[in-house]
Amino acid sequence: MPTTYMKLPYEDRVLRPDALRPLRLSSGIVGFTLDVRLNYYRGLPLSAVEALQLSVDGIRIPDHLVLTGLREKIFPLSQVRLAFTEHWPVKGILHLAVYNGGLDPGPHQVDLTLHLRNVSMQFAPGVWGMIDGSASRELVLVEAA
Amino acid sequence: MSSEGIEMAVSLYSFTQRFVDRDAYHVEDMFRTLRQLGVRQFEIVGAQVFDQYPRPRAAEVDRVLGAAQAHGCVPFSYGGYIDSGRVSGHTPTDEDVILDLTADLMTARDLGCRYLRAGHIPEHLLEPAAQLAENYDISIGIEVHAPSRPSDEDIQRLLSRYEDIGSARLGFVPDFGCFIERPAQPAIQRLLAMGARQDLLDYVIANRHSGVSELQMWDDVRARGGGNAERAAIAEFFGFLSFGPADLDGFRTLLPWSLYFHSKFYHVGEDLTDQQIPLGKLLTDIVASGFEGVLMSEYEGHAFHLDDAEEQVARHLQLERRILSSIV
Numbered sequence: 001m002p003t004t005y006m007k008l009p010y011e012d013r014v015l016r017p018d019a020l021r022p023l024r025l026s027s028g029i030v031g032f033t034l035d036v037r038l039n040y041y042r043g044l045p046l047s048a049v050e051a052l053q054l055s056v057d058g059i060r061i062p063d064h065l066v067l068t069g070l071r072e073k074i075f076p077l078s079q080v081r082l083a084f085t086e087h088w089p090v091k092g093i094l095h096l097a098v099y100n101g102g103l104d105p106g107p108h109q110v111d112l113t114l115h116l117r118n119v120s121m122q123f124a125p126g127v128w129g130m131i132d133g134s135a136s137r138e139l140v141l142v143e144a145a
Numbered sequence: 146m147s148s149e150g151i152e153m154a155v156s157l158y159s160f161t162q163r164f165v166d167r168d169a170y171h172v173e174d175m176f177r178t179l180r181q182l183g184v185r186q187f188e189i190v191g192a193q194v195f196d197q198y199p200r201p202r203a204a205e206v207d208r209v210l211g212a213a214q215a216h217g218c219v220p221f222s223y224g225g226y227i228d229s230g231r232v233s234g235h236t237p238t239d240e241d242v243i244l245d246l247t248a249d250l251m252t253a254r255d256l257g258c259r260y261l262r263a264g265h266i267p268e269h270l271l272e273p274a275a276q277l278a279e280n281y282d283i284s285i286g287i288e289v290h291a292p293s294r295p296s297d298e299d300i301q302r303l304l305s306r307y308e309d310i311g312s313a314r315l316g317f318v319p320d321f322g323c324f325i326e327r328p329a330q331p332a333i334q335r336l337l338a339m340g341a342r343q344d345l346l347d348y349v350i351a352n353r354h355s356g357v358s359e360l361q362m363w364d365d366v367r368a369r370g371g372g373n374a375e376r377a378a379i380a381e382f383f384g385f386l387s388f389g390p391a392d393l394d395g396f397r398t399l400l401p402w403s404l405y406f407h408s409k410f411y412h413v414g415e416d417l418t419d420q421q422i423p424l425g426k427l428l429t430d431i432v433a434s435g436f437e438g439v440l441m442s443e444y445e446g447h448a449f450h451l452d453d454a455e456e457q458v459a460r461h462l463q464l465e466r467r468i469l470s471s472i473v
Binding site: 007010013041042043044045047048081082087092117118119120121126128 | 447
């Protein structure tokens with residue numbers, strides 16, 4: 001029986017202490033950004049993301065408020081699964097821009113659900129090994145350097 | 146019997162922990178370590194090291210080659226994947242497999258590697274794979290990796306196909322992680338640190354070979370109060386940390402078709418012993434087969450979040466040399 005659930009011990013690096021920042025545009029603060037890293041030993045195509053859900057202080061962020069960025073490219077959350085030519089490197093950062101109007105300064109409980117398909121590990125037609133890249137952490141909203 | 150034709154090499158994958166954890170740590174640092182260890186040949190895993198995969202940018206390949214040369218290191222093999230699940234909701238086709246195989250062969254050639262360690266190639270694509278390998282002048286080794294065992298039906302069928310096709314461009318890369326006889330102590334310690342209960346870990350280990358499936362074990366352990374840490378333990382002990390009596394008879398059947406070996410290890414003690422993998426028996430069989438080629442040390446300490454690859458790889462190389470010199 002092959003492994004169907006994998007969670008490597010890099011959870012602390014998924015949401016680093018400086019991952020949460022205000023999203024400030026010309027009009028002022030319009031939301032926040034969150035840097036997300038992989039809890040895995042290799043990079044994966046961005047399309048491997050099967051579930052990405054974000055909650056802050058226990059409140060679920062609606063998907064349509066989230067814009068994802070990998071290097072110079074941006075995708076609405078709904079189109080991440082189509083981005084099969086984009087490689088999310090193991091040292092790389094997936095930038096989430098959340099247009100929710102902003103967060104209060106200070107600490108916030110951030111809960112990220114991140115499930116990824118192990119694209120090289122198919123057990124049966126349509127059945128793939130899964131990687132649990134989820135993380136929860138209290139983060140302090142910090143200003144960009 | 147002679148071990149004179151056996152060379153030591155190191156997979157850069159051994160440095161996974163530091164590579165993943167430290168932003169600035171990269172191939173230059175790894176090659177510096179290889180030089181200190183007195184090792185020249187290496188394997189590199191594209192999906193880990195490169196920002197673009199399956200085809201890295203030329204600058205990324207140049208960086209690897211430049212850094213290797215600066216430290217007197219030489220690429221030996223390229224670790225590839227067949228990422229046939231790249232397109233969401235798409236049933237992988239032969240075209241997907243051939244595309245990824247071609248991409249990895251291209252990169253292996255760019256790097257000057259002699260071998261590509263490939264993932265799963267369906268049997269009906271082995272002949273075209275051999276032709277592709279010929280075209281690129283690179284031999285393809287399919288890894289035999291835990292939880293697979295050499296005697297498994299699919300591995301033996303693959304061996305039979307190799308014999309039928311008769312191409313020197315195809316072969317195996319047996320990974321010594323297939324021969325774990327007991328769980329590594331760092332694995333137990335890590336699971337305990339994650340919050341696993343010792344009694345439930347003991348239960349999983351004691352009943353690993355009782356005939357239950359991974360899913361049945363999880364249902365059982367959950368009913369006994371197990372949580373995520375125990376679930377991770379079950380996944381590991383049924384997966385890449387699967388353990389049991391080493392399948393040495395099966396291993397010997399692979400030797401005539403083995404291109405090189407992944408000398409996987411999880412922990413070598415200060416006394417230069419590996420309590421998990423019967424390295425002495427494996428190396429004795431390899432030497433007895435008349436094999437001449439490379440033993441690729443591959444440390445998996447990152448599985449336990451251990452950043453001690455330099456010390457562990459040094460010990461492992463020392464252990465291998467000691468065993469080989471004792472085989473007459």
